[in-house]
Amino acid sequence: MKLPIVNKKKAIIWDMDGVISDTQRLHALVESELLARYGINLTPEEITAKYAGRRTADFFVELLKEKGAKGYNVDELMKEKWERATALLDELKAIPGVIKLIKEANSYNVPQAVASASGKKYVDAVLTKLGVINYFKAIITGDQVSKGKPDPEIFLKAASAMSVKPNDCVVVEDGRSGMTGAKKAGMLCVGLVYDKEDYPADILVNSLTNLNLKDFINC
Secondary structure (H helix, E strand, O other), X not given: OOOOOXXXXXXXXXXXXXXXXXXXXXXXXXXXXXXXXXXXXXXXHHHHHHHOOOOHXXXXXXXXXXXXXXXXXXXXXXXXXXXXXXXXXXXXXXXXXXXXXXXXXXXXXXXXXXXXXXXXXHHHHHHHHOOOHHHOOEEEEHHHOOOOOOOOHHHHHHHHHOOOOHHHEEEEEOOHHHHHHHHHOOOEEEEXXXXXXXXXXXXXXXXXXXXXXHXXXXX
């Protein structure tokens, strides 16, 4: 895959759900079922397209208020969401090509971080199950920031934890909100997408299998 010529970066920040693991699919399935209780009928595909990368509680509150839903408890909904999503981890798979890239970056001593909207306990469980948790210098999660994506806070914290300047980072994201946050942070953004819509990323790819780190990383 030939990418546009870019100023090469020193570190990589990975989104997790939909980039490292196929857990975005699992999240969206559970979220769709929970929202349907309150008359909000969105398919898992629609949730992924619009809300991938955002903290679940943030967009749930937004949608529930918009619908005028009554009798809901966001904390209880989030507890159930994470319990059900965790129970589905036996179905977990890595996104094709990503494990090879993570290990390759590690072999070149490229600092790597995860910036995920999911909670710390869940992120650690996923990365452990995939056998890659020890490859990351930093793991920043949705419960460790005051503002979720598309705010750049999570990416800036990841860069700081790696002792790398924001403009020396490349972010790999699959969600619009994450891509927007990465750009707000002043970072190069590679978007993993599967359609031809317009996305706020510098580079768009439909697979990680043929991605060459040396196209955008100094290694």
